[in-house]
Amino acid sequence: MYKNQHETTPNRKLTPMSAAEIVVAGLRKRYGATRALDGMSFTVRPGLVTGFLGPNGAGKSTTMRVILGLDAVDAGTALIEGKPYHSLRHPLNHVGSLLDAAALHPSRSARDHLLWLAHSQGLAARRVNQVIEQVGLTSAARRKAGGYSLGMRQRLGIAAALLGDPPIIMLDEPFNGMDPDGIIWMRGFLRSLAAQGRAVLVSSHLMSEVQDTADHLVVVGRGKAIADAGVADLIAAASGNRVALRTTAGTHAMRVLGHAGAAVAATGRDTITVSGLPADRIVTLLNQSAVPFSEVSAHRATLEDVYLELTRDAVEFRAATQSEVSR
């Protein structure tokens, strides 16, 4: 299901200098006693959707504001195609971003909002009509943006991000407030942007929102990246070479497999996870000892498991019962 990074990376981007569209290196920032960013480093590559994941307060939005030159840092650099954002001549032709869909003048129409943005980059009004059509807002374009639903505002924000036809798209929590139709549309849209060779960075605090969309994940906690890897690699690393075994004779099975040198752990009322032995050897051993079992399968971690595992120590405010609730 997840595409290999090298298959989706367009050939024109193969030279190392242009390989990464966004390079974030060692960002540090304090707000008083709070460390908002604590050595944040990662890269965003073309042709991929990079999921930027982490609990609320982990530093995702701050990092995005730093990339866009809105917030200053105490240390570190964030470069767009090798240059700091504020040195870009027509920045929207390099990076399209959506930080907050509600950041609109409520009595200005969607079309006029895009029009002033277009004028700021020297783009023609024709381009405004194109992006409006692209996000499906044509019929509402002349209405005041203040009357838009959150989903429509997200679409308008996406239109603004697309205005300069940029090679980099950066969206902060674009799924927030979207109805299921909108979420499906957004996923397809992000995939198509990456398929066109663009670098797409999408933040979310929920793994479920990006797990079917992202090729690459940057997981952050407490102001730094705690994982920066392809989705398939992350799952493989978390799964290990483990085998899940379903049996009603758990104690017996654990003893037999333990004697054979496997590490065994009970993971449920009638399930055991075994590592250190291949599945066929486990079946043979259990048959020899006449241990009944109903299922042997390769254990496969879900992204949700990976994410919860990674961010376990990084959640700033955790309710005591959250781990129970999330099961």
Add this chain to the structure above:
Amino acid sequence: MRLALHAEWTKMRTVASPLWLLLGTVAATVALSAVATSVVNCTARGCGGDTTKLSLMGVYLGQAPVAILAVLVISGEYSSGMIRTTLTAMPRRATAFAAKAITLTGVVAVGGTVAVLGAVLAGRLILPDLGDQALSLADGPTLRAVFGTVLYLILIGLLSLGIATAVRDSATSIGIVLGLLYIFPIISGTISDPDWQRLLQQIAPMSAGLAIQATTDLHSLPLSPWAGLGVTAGWATAALLAGGLLLRVRDT
């Protein structure tokens, strides 16, 4: 800079409130001037005072919508968060700020000219025809008063823009600007010491700046017309510098 100006002008013209506030300035200025000129006692020898200043009195009121317009130009963006979109599109903050100031100057110049000429016209129509004493733009001091009053409105706009950029909140900024304009005259009215009173009139942004409207008894003024407008310009410059510097160094 050309692109930033184009963008700011598009912003200005695509919402209704700037136009309404400018119309408010015109209406308030002309209305108050009309009232002032119709209640004055005139005899065959004259109207016992500075009729030019009297005809331009409407800007006491007409400056308030200008101040509100100027505040909203930037504080409206802070309240919605749109300032981030603006600075993402125009990352050179000094350029973005200058584009706002220039666009504001342009619209206030147009609105202010209409308002001030309307007030002069109202004065001409209402005041009795005194022959050679009639209001005329061909008269040097009168032309200076009219032109200077438009400049005064522009300076009030820039002062308000600077304060709002520093303060970022609409209500607070409007409160500070209107307080700065209207509280000084109230204080100086309650002070009995003539030296202090004179000093207040020399440093207050409104009473100093509106010295530009005087056409008679110039030697009895606390300060000369152009020096007075210079004081207001000083206030505006200080506010723009403070606002511009804070915009450059602050996170948004």
